[in-house]
Amino acid sequence: MQKIDYYNIDELFTIEEKLIRDSVSDFCDREIIPIISEHYRNATFPMGIIPKLAELGLFGITLPTEYGGSGANYTSYGLAMQELERGDSAIRSFVSVQNSLVMYPIFTYGTEEQRKKWLPKLAKGELIGCFGLTEPDYGSNPAGMITTAKHANGKFILNGSKMWITNGSIADIAVVWAKINDVVCGLIVEKDMRGFQTYEMKNKLSLRASITSELIFQDVEVPEENILNVKGLKGPLSCLNQARFGISWGAIGSAIAVYESALNYAKTRIQFDKPIASFQLIQEKLVWMLNEITKAQLIAYRLGRLMDEKKARPQQVSLAKRNNVRMALDCARISREIHGANGILDEYPVMRHAANLESVNTYEGTYDIHTLIIGEDITGFSAFR
Amino acid sequence: MNVLICISRVPDTATKIVVGSDGKTIDNQGVKFIINPYDEYAIEEGLRIKEKFGGSVTAVTVGSEQSSDILRTALAMGVEKATIIKAPEIFDSYFVAYNLAEYAKSIKPDIILLGRQSVDFDSFQIPSLLAGLIDYNLVTVVSKLTIDANKIICERDVEGGKEIVETNLPCIISAQKGLNEPRYPKLPDIMKAKSKPIEILEAKPTDLKMEVISMEIPMKQRIGKILSDSDEDINELVRLLHEEAKVI
Numbered sequence: 001m002q003k004i005d006y007y008n009i010d011e012l013f014t015i016e017e018k019l020i021r022d023s024v025s026d027f028c029d030r031e032i033i034p035i036i037s038e039h040y041r042n043a044t045f046p047m048g049i050i051p052k053l054a055e056l057g058l059f060g061i062t063l064p065t066e067y068g069g070s071g072a073n074y075t076s077y078g079l080a081m082q083e084l085e086r087g088d089s090a091i092r093s094f095v096s097v098q099n100s101l102v103m104y105p106i107f108t109y110g111t112e113e114q115r116k117k118w119l120p121k122l123a124k125g126e127l128i129g130c131f132g133l134t135e136p137d138y139g140s141n142p143a144g145m146i147t148t149a150k151h152a153n154g155k156f157i158l159n160g161s162k163m164w165i166t167n168g169s170i171a172d173i174a175v176v177w178a179k180i181n182d183v184v185c186g187l188i189v190e191k192d193m194r195g196f197q198t199y200e201m202k203n204k205l206s207l208r209a210s211i212t213s214e215l216i217f218q219d220v221e222v223p224e225e226n227i228l229n230v231k232g233l234k235g236p237l238s239c240l241n242q243a244r245f246g247i248s249w250g251a252i253g254s255a256i257a258v259y260e261s262a263l264n265y266a267k268t269r270i271q272f273d274k275p276i277a278s279f280q281l282i283q284e285k286l287v288w289m290l291n292e293i294t295k296a297q298l299i300a301y302r303l304g305r306l307m308d309e310k311k312a313r314p315q316q317v318s319l320a321k322r323n324n325v326r327m328a329l330d331c332a333r334i335s336r337e338i339h340g341a342n343g344i345l346d347e348y349p350v351m352r353h354a355a356n357l358e359s360v361n362t363y364e365g366t367y368d369i370h371t372l373i374i375g376e377d378i379t380g381f382s383a384f385r
Numbered sequence: 386m387n388v389l390i391c392i393s394r395v396p397d398t399a400t401k402i403v404v405g406s407d408g409k410t411i412d413n414q415g416v417k418f419i420i421n422p423y424d425e426y427a428i429e430e431g432l433r434i435k436e437k438f439g440g441s442v443t444a445v446t447v448g449s450e451q452s453s454d455i456l457r458t459a460l461a462m463g464v465e466k467a468t469i470i471k472a473p474e475i476f477d478s479y480f481v482a483y484n485l486a487e488y489a490k491s492i493k494p495d496i497i498l499l500g501r502q503s504v505d506f507d508s509f510q511i512p513s514l515l516a517g518l519i520d521y522n523l524v525t526v527v528s529k530l531t532i533d534a535n536k537i538i539c540e541r542d543v544e545g546g547k548e549i550v551e552t553n554l555p556c557i558i559s560a561q562k563g564l565n566e567p568r569y570p571k572l573p574d575i576m577k578a579k580s581k582p583i584e585i586l587e588a589k590p591t592d593l594k595m596e597v598i599s600m601e602i603p604m605k606q607r608i609g610k611i612l613s614d615s616d617e618d619i620n621e622l623v624r625l626l627h628e629e630a631k632v633i
Contacts, residue, residue, distance in 0.1 A: 008415065015457045016575050023461075023569045057572030070572035080572070 003086070003256050006294045009301055013075070020072060021079035025086070027056055032087030037346045039209040043202070045090065045170070046209065053091075054125030058084075059098045063107055067115055068123025075304035078249035082300075085250030086257045089356035090210035092250040097166045098122060100242035102129030105175050105186060109228040109235060114188070118173065130171035132162035132189075132215050133236045139164075140369050140384075143233055147178040147217065149187060156180065156187060156227065158195075158220040164363070168213025169198045175228070176215070177236045186228035186235050195220040206355040241314050244364050245307055248320035249300050251328035251360060252293060254353045258328075258335035259289045261348050265339050276338070285338055289331045296324040315377040322370035329357040386440040386532075388431040389494035391485050391515070392424040392459060394452045395505040402602065409597045420455040423500025426560035429567040430530060431498050432463045438532070440495070441465050445488055447472050447481040453583050460578035461570035468584040478506075479594040482514030487589050489519050496537075497557040501526045512559040522556035528563040 003025075010018065031052055039046050053059065061077040063069025077099070085092035106118050121127040138144045147160025158178055168174070174189045174196075189196055195218040200211060228235065263286055266277035276282050303320045306312035332354035336343035343350050361367050369384070376382045396402060396411070397419045403412040420428075431442045443466040444459040446452045456467035470484045489497060502509045516523035522537075528547075529540035541548045542561050570578075610625070612618040626633045 010417070015454050016579055018454075019458060019461055019570055019575045019578075020572055023572070023575065027569050055571065056569055057574075061572060065573055065576075071576045072572055076572070 004259060004290065004293055004297075006290055007298065009297050012301060013079070016072070017076050017079055020076040021083060023056065024058070024080045024083035027052070028083045028087040032084070032091055033349075036088045036091075036209060037349075037352070040088070040090075040352050041208075041346065043204070043208045045094070045211045047170070049091065050094075050125045050128070053095060054123065058095050059125060060103050060119065060123040061099055063103060063119065063123070067107065067119035068121075069103075069119070073304075074245065074307035075301070077246060078300055078304045078307075081246040081250040082253040082256075084253065086253035088209055088352065089250065089254060089360055090207050092246070092253070093166050093207065093210050096243045096246045096250070097131055098129055100246055101131035101239050102173070102175055104242050105228055105230075105235065105239050106188070108238070109186060109230040111225075111229065113225065114228075118188070127172040128167055128170055130165050130167040130174045130213075130215075131236075131239065132165055132168075132174050132176040133240075134162060134164050136161065136163045136214075140366060142177070142236065143184070145177065145179060145184070147176070149178040149180045149185065149222065151180060154224050156222040156224070158187065158189065158217040158222055160217050162215040164201070165198075165213045165215050167211055168215050169200045170211055171198075174215060175239075176217070178217075183231050184233050184235060186230060187222050188226040188228070189217070189220060189222055190226075193220050193222065204359075206359040208355075237314070240364055241317050244317050244321040245303065245312070247360060247364055248296075248303065248317070248324045251321075251324040251357070252296050252300060254357055254360075255289070255293050255296065255324075255328040255331040258332045258350050258353050259286075259293060261350055262286060262289065262335040262338040265342070265348070269340075282338060285334050289334060292327045292331065296327050299323060315374055318365065318370040318373045321365060322367055322374070325357065325361050326367055329354070329361050332357050386434055386438040386496065387492070387494045388434055388440065388442045389489055389492065389497045390424070390427050390431045390442065390444045390459070390464065391497065391499040391511065392428065392444055392446050392455055393421045393481075393500075393503045393505070394418045394446065394448055394455045395421045395503055398422075398504060404600050404602060408599050408601075410600065418451070418454070420458050421500050421503045421505075423502060423504070423560055423562070425500075425567040426562065426564040427498035427500055427558075428459055428462055428464065429565045430558070430560060431496075432568070433565065434496065434532065435463075443468065443492065443494070445470065445485065447476070447484050447588065450585060456583050457575075457578055458570065460581045460583075461575040462568060463574065465581075466584070467581070468586060470586050470588045472588045475593070475597075476588075477593045477595040478508045478510040479514060480588070480591055482511050482518060483591045484588045485511070485515050486518035488586070489515070489521075493555075495554050497521065497555075499557070499559055501559045501561050512557055516557050522552040522554075523559075524550055524552055524556065525559040526561045527558050528561045530558060530564065 057070040060069035061072050065071045081092050103122050133142055135145050149156040149158045172191050176187050176189045177184055197216045199214045266282050267275050269276045299320050335350045372383045397417040400416050405412040435442045442464045444464045445468045447470045452469050460467050512525055524539045526542050527539045528542050531538040535554050537552050539550050612622050
């Protein structure tokens with residue numbers, strides 16, 4: 001059942017959508033929440049969860065069953081992301097990457113041979129994928145990338161590096177974006193290819209239960225059959241659009257987790273002989289969170305329907321990602337405040353979510369870049385190009 | 386082995402219950418309904434029996450057409466056939482048991498599984514009534530089930546311990562928490578369940594054996610006792626904690 005549902009939004013979902021949400025919700029309560037703090041502390045990804053996520057059908061949620069997908073709609077995908085991120089952004093990030101950034105481009109831009117070769121194994125979790133777009137010097141401006149591939153003797157020779165790559169060091173394949181004759185193209189790079197190396201980026205203070213890596217390519221020979229059939233930035237941006245959609249739902253999950261924790265804490269924490277929930281300033285904070293979560297839910301719900309009708313514009317996805325992630329980050333900070341000193345302990349999920357959301361607010365298009373995407377959409381003037 | 390699972394649709398335990406204007410029913414407005422939690426153990430056990438011995442698993446509920454939501458859950462978990470026996474607005478446990486019995490007679494299952502109780506009215510009546518009506522063996526509150534050919538070995542939770550009993554097929558088993566860990570419905574199975582039909586049958590009328598006179602929300606009252614710090618009262622406090630509260 002929907003954890004926070006002040007506006008009876010539950011009634012708007014189909015039975016299948018609710019069943020998917022509830023199933024992933026139970027999964028989160030039983031498989032993620034009990035183990036996540038320890039992984040966060042130790043900065044390890046819970047590898048054991050991968051086959052369980054696959055078993056539940058969370059890899060290839062919207063893809064047809066003939067490729068191992070679950071055949072569900074985008075709203076269901078969003079609800080699944082919400083429930084995973086209620087556990088931790090690291091788990092949702094893992095699933096986002098596998099779905100939106102690896103399986104989606106192979107399904108959308110891949111040949112039938114590529115689809116059949118990779119998708120069923122990715123769906124079963126036998127293969128893990130990662131997505132290489134961001135470079136050390138090109139984050140918000142991916143068009144400037146300096147990773148290149150040269151076509152020679154029926155192969156592509158890949159050179160360059162990628163940074164901030166989720167799942168990089170544990171991935172079997174990487175969907176890598178590189179310039180071929182100055183045009184951005186996508187290549188499937190396999191982990192054992194000579195000249196391909198990965199380094200895990202250590203000492204993160206956010207998304208600690210997620211693996212983030214650097215990918216290095218030195219004269220990596222990628223066979224011609226591994227190129228994706230798309231040219232230009234629209235290739236990677238279409239993938240990011242999918243992932244951002246999922247993040248706009250995922251953030252609601254984090255917000256729900258920190259709100260519920262704050263509400264329970266406020267009702268049981270006694271100061272001045274009364275529960276702190278009875279004080280006006282605490283009530284204002286709780287109401288603010290509930291109000292913002294409700295608005296975010298309505299944005300996500302409507303965007304889900306637009307995605308299902310294939311009518312969602314990327315700018316609409318930007319608005320949802322921008323609003324919902326900032327909302328969740330604000331909720332996490334306020335929830336930490338309500339928890340007082342206890343809020344910094346990992347006995348409560350609040351600080352972990354707050355730290356994670358700092359990354360989520362930045363990755364997949366920063367808050368500011370999404371602002372400017374919408375700004376350009378409504379004024380006709382680009383402020384960053 | 387053909388398995389029949391009887392399930393019921395109950396208000397979510399986290400829902401705030403309000404008594405309806407007639408003072409005899411609950412107000413369904415804004416109430417979220419779920420599958421009775423004990424019935425989930427019954428479904429899981431039924432599916433495991435089928436996976437081990439073959440056969441089929443059917444789920445049935447007596448209630449309104451809105452019960453299709455809980456049957457979809459059952460179908461998504463792996464049940465093959467689902468039936469709603471459409472009941473009138475007012476019915477009692479006997480009505481449910483009678484209609485379940487009529488349905489069971491029509492499909493002659495080897496084993497019937499159901500939750501030990503429904504968490505809405507907590508009457509604990511259906512398993513026993515059903516066993517009486519169709520003359521099946523009955524074992525209630527089962528936390529472990531082993532099937533060995535025609536022999537059924539059950540572990541039952543009893544006050545302060547376990548009881549192990551043996552019976553034969555056909556039989557009825559009511560499920561207790563701990564019987565198993567119900568599976569999560571998988572996403573592709575949830576989508577596949579969408580195309581599985583849900584059969585809707587009209588309930589067979591029968592006289593009700595019980596009438597609800599009134600319903601009310603329990604008042605929250607704290608029965609506190611305040612004692613002084615005299616030696617006498619301290620002895621009294623120890624006695625109360627030991628004999629009344631039974632905590633020491």
